[in-house]
Amino acid sequence: MQTIHELTAAFATGAASPVTVTEAYLARIGALDARVGAYLTVTRDEALAAARAAEARYRAKAPLGPLDGVPIALKDVFCTRGVRTTCGSRILERYVPPYDATMVTRLKAAGAVILGKTNMDEFAMGSSTEHSAFQLTRNPWDLARVPGGSSGGSAAAVAGGLAAGSFGTDTGGSVRQPAAFCGVVGLKPTYGRISRYGLIAFASSLDHVAPFALDIHDTALLLGATAGHDPRDATSVSAPVPDYVAALSGQVKGLRVGVPDEYFGEGLDPEIERAVRAAVETLRGLGAAVQPVSLPTTSYGVATYYIVAPAEASSNLARYDGVKYGLRVPGKDLIDMVSRTRAAGFGAEVKRRIMLGTYALSTGYYDAYYGQAQKVRTLVRRDFEKAFERVDVLAAPTTPSVAFKHGEKADPLAMYMNDVYTIPASMTGLPAISVPCGFNASGLPIGLQLIGRPLDEPTLLRAAHAYERATPWHERSASLE
């Protein structure tokens, strides 16, 4: 498997061509994706046209930048002009957006070749991609297991060599958790760092656009190409975008690394604990100053999240009413039509969350649930603020378990608990990355999570890069042949 920076270096010297490489990815998808199920839609013609344009630019010695001609995949949550965008849901099965999301516009302007749209949990609600209305996605490391979710298709595409890089969205861990399960890098940037215009909304105070890649250098490139202020997204931050690749100095001498006690408690797989503690020792060996820290409200994260996210979802998903776009099921009057449309168009998990959110916001329960959750969110934020007075990054596991089997977590609450270590950084908008840090005895990947200060992706990427250079994990890849 070739990284993005290796591909573009080969494009620049003429050792490889964007058209040939794109054809090779399309052929691999054709041959292997029936087994993985990463893609919902493959945009062959558009991809080849983009590859030909990139090839002409390289021939003229004028490539657009470090993503020119690079084949990437997009979670089917990003609106793509003229290309069906389902969000994994029957209710949008035939929806063809009339516009591109800002991040899609930016990727196209950077010359990226979009191979297609990837599978996901319906409306990004889930941790296994099993809630897709259309198909299962399988983990390239073990086809009997889930790739994680909700961005499971995008994670499996990169892990299976079916795309050179990809994008997903992370609301409660939906990029970091599948990155850990699939043995690739997944970065949730700071809230507002990448525009969400054209991203189908789930929980607006928590949704983040987030890249997957084979290594940290590629992650820095994907972030750099998409980050930055967008006047069309009122929540996008206006801070200038630094050169993320330049931050990869390989140096972590003196970097203060905090290890939060609460992330190593009950429920953590001992093999994961061993791998993550070994990773912390590697950072110490590279000159980092490691110290324990405490984030006392960690155990309240899941409960808080499962009020806030469903509450916001119940409001965001009110737009699916069978009027302006999407599925319509006829009814005897308007309300009946809307209620039948939503009953037929949404799957079980989406209905559960709409119900949960509506309940938490309804008269008589608002203060006890939503009001309390918002206050606990403040306590979670204070925990991090206090920790970051003493340290520069936090190191912890990404997930309490490795990839589980399809059907193993049929109980909704058991599925929710898989997000226990990813939710706190989601609720606080802090940048957080999952980096491969080993394998369990069965050969399943394990993820190390690093969490940083707001907008301090440079330090986060620098630490992850130094760790990656000191370890062999990113060199191992899944075999689908």
Next chain:
Amino acid sequence: MISKKDVEHVARLSRLALDEAEIERMREQLSGILAYIDTLRALDTAGVEPTSHAVPMVNVMRPDENRPCLPQDEALANAPERSGDYVRVPRIIED
């Protein structure tokens, strides 16, 4: 615990036409999830200000000027039912 009546009420508010089996399953599952969520009540949050967003937000303004926007045909292209330049819905106002 949440009652069948609660579930039916919330389903109405949510505009979800659930069948009997779904209502019962929803009652069981929501009861389990809410029991877990209730652990939050144990936390003392007296005097804590609520956080609605991860980063401090202020209103974002722009001049109120005409700008290019989606052509009407494209905006209507995904409508399930269309009548000329409008989307069509079942009659709302009684005769």
